Amino acid sequence: QGVQVERLGVFAVLKEPFHGKDYSISVRRPVFQLDISAVGPQHISYHDEIIPDGVEIEPLNYRQLSQATGISLIEVQRCVQETILMFHHLLRDKEDVSFAFKNIGVLTYEDEFLCTRFYFSCITELGNEAHLIVLLQT
Numbered sequence: 001q002g003v004q005v006e007r008l009g010v011f012a013v014l015k016e017p018f019h020g021k022d023y024s025i026s027v028r029r030p031v032f033q034l035d036i037s038a039v040g041p042q043h044i045s046y047h048d049e050i051i052p053d054g055v056e057i058e059p060l061n062y063r064q065l066s067q068a069t070g071i072s073l074i075e076v077q078r079c080v081q082e083t084i085l086m087f088h089h090l091l092r093d094k095e096d097v098s099f100a101f102k103n104i105g106v107l108t109y110e111d112e113f114l115c116t117r118f119y120f121s122c123i124t125e126l127g128n129e130a131h132l133i134v135l136l137q138t
Contacts, residue, residue, distance in 0.1 A: 001058075002056065003058055004059050004060065006060070007035065010051055014028070014052070016029055029123075029126075030105070030122055030123065033048075033050065043094065091109055096108075103119070103121065105122055
């Protein structure tokens with residue numbers, strides 16, 4: 001299951017097998033797939049996460065976000081769009097920047113490298129007894 005943030009990318013949870021020396025388990029791992037065509041700058045390095053076909057991707061639900069925050073739908077849409085536009089400008093100008101996504105993690109651009117660091121709580125909330133393995137993979 002994933003959420004597409006238009007002109008930014010997709011946050012998703014992938015179910016993957018992990019093979020240890022004497023065991024094999026299935027883990028759920030959060031990923032972020034950057035929409036590089038929307039972001040634009042060619043100078044960005046990043047770990048390219050590929051979300052496989054078959055993962056259900058939904059667009060960001062502005063109405064649900066509006067209800068959860070108590071902010072009008074128009075203001076929520078405007079805020080998200082302006083934040084993404086500001087992010088694009090900072091990337092274009094090669095400015096170091098970090099965006100925190102509540103309960104998810106931090107999207108950081110530093111030294112021309114873009115990286116998502118997921119919060120420990122995000123990983124453990126995936127209901128995964130193997131969260132340390134997931135942390136190492138993420």
